[in-house]
Amino acid sequence: MAISSSKKPVMTLYSASLCPYAQRVRIVLEEKAMEHQVIEVNLKSKPEDLAELNPYNQVPTLVDRELVLYESNIINEYLDERFPHPPLMPVDPVSRAKARLLMLRVDRDWFRPLFDQEALSDRARQKLRDELTAISVIFGGQRFLLGEEFSLVDCALAPMLWRLPSLGIELPDSARPLQGYMERVFSRESFQRSLTPAERSLRI
Template sequence: MVVAVNKRSVMTLFCDTTDIYGHQIRFVLAEKGVTAEVEFVTANNLPQELLDLNPYGSIPTLIDRDLTLYEPHIALEYLDERFPHPPLMPVYPIVRANSRLTMYRIKKEWYSAYETILADPDSNEAKEARKNLLDDLVSISVMFKEKDYFMSDDFTLCDCYFAPLLWRLPMIGIELPKIAEKNYLSYMARIFERPAFISSLTEDERKIRA
């Protein structure tokens, strides 16, 4: 097997301008104050450099020296460990494990619904996914009256995982009912007004809530 060599001297993120997973990584980079080159590409027009380094030819792809990461949640945890300040994962193993499970559930249930909706917004599958996602978001909305952040008093990686989805609700045709929206308002303001979140947005992403 031939191993491709990264010739870049700085960390580089390849991602699409609206890809939700790329947004997660950009958000964490901004929170950490990490300088990285961001190259915007599309899935059907990937540079040869990325194809040489990523065996799956997928985006987002994060490249740091001899390391190539093409699984977003691994990239997020890598960044948190590589740049430990400020920490975004809990210190205690049990709490840390629960955070990982929370992110897994978000990906397994909510992100899969999001991807189903994007694939064919008018299909029956998308309508069902939209309903299920809305029901779940409404059911947990009360939590945001009790905690400043996602199931926590502190800003964590779970917020970096959840916020890009919450930002995209108008794009996938989901409108929170007034009662649930009221519960989310302070949380959304708290997250969406963070300098790191603002700087992580691309021009295309800003238009979602323009």
């Protein structure tokens, strides 16, 4: 959610209303309660300045004064380091490395097959359903992906989980711990404030 102000915001996020990668960044901005503005990009008619800022001409793109960043996980780690409260990454190097590996796996195994292709195959749906069901057990003993604290890994995964119904993926009863985790994440104020009207409509 953009914060309007007569004073020019420090940060500008180029976003798109249904882009799950952009929603990741919107979640972190809301979690940090940072003043920012969102420029809504029509992906079929992108503004010229986006291509000048980002060589891939993609969203999300974050402009913070003279710094321009792209790729959602890179942006989010920058935001967490620059604005350390509340912290969204572990303190020790080993745990941070494990968190980065988890985010890499979320991208490679789930996001790319789901969102970086024109058509989603039934095989991809079934594979994701099975893998989410398999990891559901970990939420029987912890609140979030890294333990008891909400983290960037949760921010990375949440937009995909929100879109499961619109992707035609229904979780089985055996995935109830995962469904409880989803309810905890979706009920966070930062997540709710990150949703665009188009994203809200995905679950109506």
